[in-house]
Amino acid sequence: xxxxxxxxxxxxxxxxxxxxxxxxxxxxxxxxxxxxxxxxxxxxxxxxxxxxxxxxxxxxxxxxxxxxxxxxxxxxxxxxxxxxxxxxxxxxxxxxxxxxxxxxxxxxxxxxxxxxxxxxxxxxxxxxxxxxxxxxxxxxxxxxxxxxxxxxxxxxxxxxxxxxxxxxxx
Numbered sequence: 001x002x003x004x005x006x007x008x009x010x011x012x013x014x015x016x017x018x019x020x021x022x023x024x025x026x027x028x029x030x031x032x033x034x035x036x037x038x039x040x041x042x043x044x045x046x047x048x049x050x051x052x053x054x055x056x057x058x059x060x061x062x063x064x065x066x067x068x069x070x071x072x073x074x075x076x077x078x079x080x081x082x083x084x085x086x087x088x089x090x091x092x093x094x095x096x097x098x099x100x101x102x103x104x105x106x107x108x109x110x111x112x113x114x115x116x117x118x119x120x121x122x123x124x125x126x127x128x129x130x131x132x133x134x135x136x137x138x139x140x141x142x143x144x145x146x147x148x149x150x151x152x153x154x155x156x157x158x159x160x161x162x163x164x165x166x167x168x169x170x
Contacts, residue, residue: 007047008037011057014122018058021117022065024106036061058122059132062114104154112147115140
């Protein structure tokens with residue numbers, strides 16, 4: 001199989017979506033996607049043995065993200081504010097619900113968030129997720145169940161921490 005950009009381009013939207021959920025912001029997500037595609041292209045000679053390009057790309061992204069979490073960033077460079085973006089405004093209620101969901105997802109433990117996103121958002125099977133994350137299928141199901149329950153509680157407002165109570169000193 002000859003390396004061809006057409007083998008990578010169809011997966012970019014899904015990679016961006018998953019990266020955005022993992023990274024929590026657009027800039028870090030774009031960096032993660034770029035690093036994933038760069039690594040995939042550099043290893044294009046391995047594509048011949050790849051049975052499922054989607055799983056291979058997601059595994060590459062997962063490993064890059066895990067490496068980035070373990071390794072602190074040395075430098076953060078601000079993006080140019082003059083970079084045009086195509087605005088696609090959502091309805092206010094939808095936007096607020098989306099922000100609440102994003103905030104709730106960010107509060108989940110990484111292990112639960114990864115499984116929840118891969119199964120729920122990327123429509124991967126338990127076996128595919130287990131193989132991708134190198135964990136048993138039972139662990140996938142367990143993390144998914146706990147993640148869904150925790151997300152439900154967070155979305156209902158039950159998972160919020162208690163407010164800090166200040167002691168009155170006289």
